[in-house]
Amino acid sequence: MQPENNTENETQVNEPENTEPIIAPEATIEDLQERINELEGQLKDEQLRSLATEQNLRRRHQEELESAHKFAGQKFATAMLPVKDYLEMALQDQSGNFDALKMGVQMTLTELQKAFDQSNVKEIDPKAGDKLDPHRHQALQSVESEQEPNTVVSVMKKGYTLSDRVLRPAMVTVAKAADSE
16 A cells, blocks of 8 residues: 655645746847836836825824814713702702702712812822922911911912823912011
């Protein structure tokens, strides 16, 4: 019995798809010129395709950038909708019940804080005695105090940051040295 012809161990060499020789030995000048024109046409076609692809990528990138700017606040705006709803309900309440109104305001503040947390908005709330930080605090007035000069005496308005960028500095009163007479 003869072994079967086993081609599994044989290696095949893949020939390129275009097997026509680049230059045939008997090629004429006209044949060569025709081949040059054909190759130049292919090159021009590839250049045009590349240019079109680049223009499409630029256009798509510009559209995505515009969309990102247009809808950047969507997440925050969505989180603010319940806050607006609660405020409108509070204004419509005619019961005169102060405790219910206070509870509604507390719920609204809680919802607002959730929206801030989701959007990475943080408070700048310096304490009395903290050193004045001109990047995060705005001194609105100076008062004579027992505290060290240029330290926070009181906070008039809290400040806020968005991802470590100051949206509004904390507005503070700072200590100044007592005038000696």
